[in-house]
Amino acid sequence: MKVLLTGATGYIGHELALALASKGIIVHALVRDIESERVPKHKNIVLFKGDICNHESIEKAIDNCDYVFHTAAYTNLKDSRIDSFYNTNVLGTENILNASLKFDVKKVIYTSTLSVFGPSYKDVFISENQPRIVSYANDYELTKGMSEERVNEYRKKGLSSIILNVSKVYGPGPGTYSNGVNRLISMFLKKDVLIVPNKLESESNYVFIKDVVNAHILAMESDISNGKYIIGGENISYNRLFNTIKTLTKSKIRVVKINYDLVKVCVFILNLLKVVSRSNPVVTPKVIDSLFVNRLSTSEKAKKELHYKTTSFGVGLKETIQYLNKVS
Amino acid sequence: MKPYAVITGASSGLGKSIALELAHRNINLVLIALPYSGLPELSDFIRTNIQVDVHYLELDLSDTKSTYQISDYVNNKKLHIKYLVNNAGVLSKGFFTDLSDRFILSQIAVNITTPTLLTKLLLDNLKASAPASILNISSMASFFALPKKQVYGATKAYLTSLSHSLNKELKRDNISVTAICPGGLNTTSWLCYQNRCMGWLIRKTILNPEDASRIAVNAMFKKEKLVVPGVVNRCLMFVDKILPDFIKDYLTNRELKKLNVSKT
Known part of the structure; x- marks a missing residue:
């Protein structure tokens, strides 16, 4: 089986590429810089130099792929201009969706963020049905929200897709802005x-990287062709x-x-x-x-429908500390 | 008995924020919006978390029949309507030459026919619940000449005018009529994006729905006749009165050029 993966040099993408490759799946990784030290290395990972903002490079990489994992995103909240957010997150996603439809991809797994739901309402856990109560707080949230709308538009055109709204990710892996x-x-x-x-009383949801990676694989393997799932772990205060x-x-x-x-x-x-x-x-x-806003959430729907499982925070954190001690 | 508020266009943007604002003030809701716009989920969320009674109707308000369906529903359920919020509206889409006749007619139906008829049909109910209030969501576009917003601006000028007259006329029934005229609002994600791409001054005029809704509901409770939310917007209204036309034309054209290709 072959899959296309974008964002292989990002945190989730890097770990997901390695996990898929070790399962014997051929991973076509679309990367801008194949010399980057963050490029995941495995015999089943085939690198394609390109960019999600460039049609031709996507089409070369997507040919013959059964599934697409779209984890690439522009996340640099310090950027005061919206252009990079819009080009990568909205137009880039549209390019991926367009190519996926054209090349008859079975399903697109789109990595999104819990923050598209906004903060929690009081202490009510965010669930997939929660309407957004306040306006988008920044360009990242806005463009991720817009790209989810594009994913939904392509569903109507017949492209199957699963959106995963991931909370704050931690765990072993390359250090990036999102970690x-x-x-x-x-x-x-x-x-x-x-x-x-x-x-420090404000609470967020933290999810272990290995759970996030598994959720992506479960979303691919599941019979469910369209869906939206919150992928989180435990709700914890600072x-x-x-x-x-x-x-x-x-x-x-x-x-x-x-x-x-x-x-x-x-x-x-x-x-x-x-x-x-x-x-x-x-x-x-x-x-x-x-x-510092409350972002409490529940992943009950993913647990029920995708059989998603979570690692307890203590266990995940221990593993992370061991990893960081080793690399430093 | 807790009174009800009828809100049209309640599934997103300002309508959704007004629904939440009124729910927080312990007012029951009858929410109206298009099918598949997330209305059941919103109603469920408000009912569960803010503990007010919420009814919802998924209707297309460009069809006059829908307005009768609303009043039939409210009367059958014997709901006491104390507040009517005419919020649903169809935004502008482009140059007059390019608009389809069907689009224009549905824009007029939603922006003019529906609020007029709905006010008429619910008037007896409002009178019975008096003191009662009507909140009409108009726009700053009702005061300015704007290319690409011709029909929209005109429908809003109608609504502002209707509000003024009704405010006078319905005083004896103890019903207040408030027109709120916001400038740009961060409602749909596409509008958020477009607003974000505007120049510095225009960006300062843009309000988030959660802020505009608080101003609007406060104005309704204070029985104000007309409200332009936002300090910068009020300054613009003043500047508009004193600036000569050619400068205003130059400024509006400059901003309109910044709009990217409008999405259909």
């Missing part, structure tokens, strides 16, 4: 002091997250809490200075806001 928990663990391992906003990491890493780090609004003001001023010095901002007030 915040791993960066946090590294900080606990290396630093003496960690300065954080004092909104307090619990920090304490668990601290205990497991035996870190002596001091966590210093600072008033949330003050942090935002400081970041704002810092970014003004960065504009003057013409360097890119490390974090923006908007990014902070998106990190």
Whole structure:
């Protein structure tokens, strides 16, 4: 069996490519830079130099593929322009869908994000039916929402697809922008002091990378031809997250809490200075806001319909720490 | 008994936000929107999490029959309507030359015929529940000459005018009529994207539905006649009164050129 995979140099894509390849599936990986150190290496992974924004390169890579895994996305929230988000996430997705329809692909598995649902309403777990209550908070959410609409349009044209709304991913694998928990663990391992906003009661959902990879494979193998599933793990507050990491890493780090609004003001001023010095901002007030809203969710539907299983947070975190200790 | 609000176009955008806003103020809902627009899910979500009674009807309001179906439903169920929110509207699509006659007729039906007729059909019910309120969602487009928004702007000018007159006429029945005239709103994802691509000043005029809905509902409760939400928008209204035409033409044309190819 052959599959096309986009985003092989991203976190989920990298791990998914290796998992599929080790199952004996031939993976056509569409990558922009085949020399990149993040390219997954396996005898069953065939590299195709190209870009989801380029039709011809997609058509070369998709030929003879049974399934398509579209994990590529532009996620850099620090980018203040919408162009890259729109071109990659919306137009790129449309190109993939278009080629999938043309080449009679059996099913497209589209990797999306839990954040298209927005924050949780009070402490109600986000489920697949939750209507979005507030407007899109940033260009990433907006363009991922738009690309899901495109996926739905192509369903009407006869292209089968499963959308996976993945929560915050952590676990072994290459460090990327989207892997915040791993960066946090590294900080606990290396630093003496960690300065954080004092909104540590806010809760998010964290999912182990191996569960996310399995969910993609289950979505491919399932008889269900069209669907949308939240792929998450446990709902955890920053307090619990920090304490668990601290205990497991035996870190002596001091966590210093600072008033949330003050942090935002400081970041704002810092970014003004960065504009003057013409360097890119490390974090923006908007990014902070998106990190500190409640995003509780449930994956009951995926568990029931896809037989999706989750790893407990403690077990997943231990494995992650072991991995990070090894690579550092 | 808890009163009901009828809201048209309630499945998304400003209508959805107004539904949530009223539910949070402990008002029961009768929601109207097109089929397959997520209305059952929204109704279910509000019923479960905000604990108000929610009825919904999936109807195409470009068909006059739908309006009668709404009033029949409300009367059969003996629901006391205290608030009517005429929110459903068809947005503009392009240059007049390019619009199909069918599109124009359905735009007029949804934007003019439906709110007029629905107000008429529910009037006795509103009178019985008085003091009652009508909230008409108009647009800033009702004040400006805008290419690509000709029919839309004209339908909204009608709605603003209708609101003004009815506000006078229905005072003796203790029914207030409020027209809200927002500028750009981040409603559909495509509009969010287009708004995002606009120049700095125009972007400052764009409101999120959750903010506009709070302003609109507050205005309705205060029985205000006309509200333009957003400080920048109100400044623009003022500037519009004092600027000469040729400068305004230049500015609107410049912004319209920034619009990408409009999606059909």
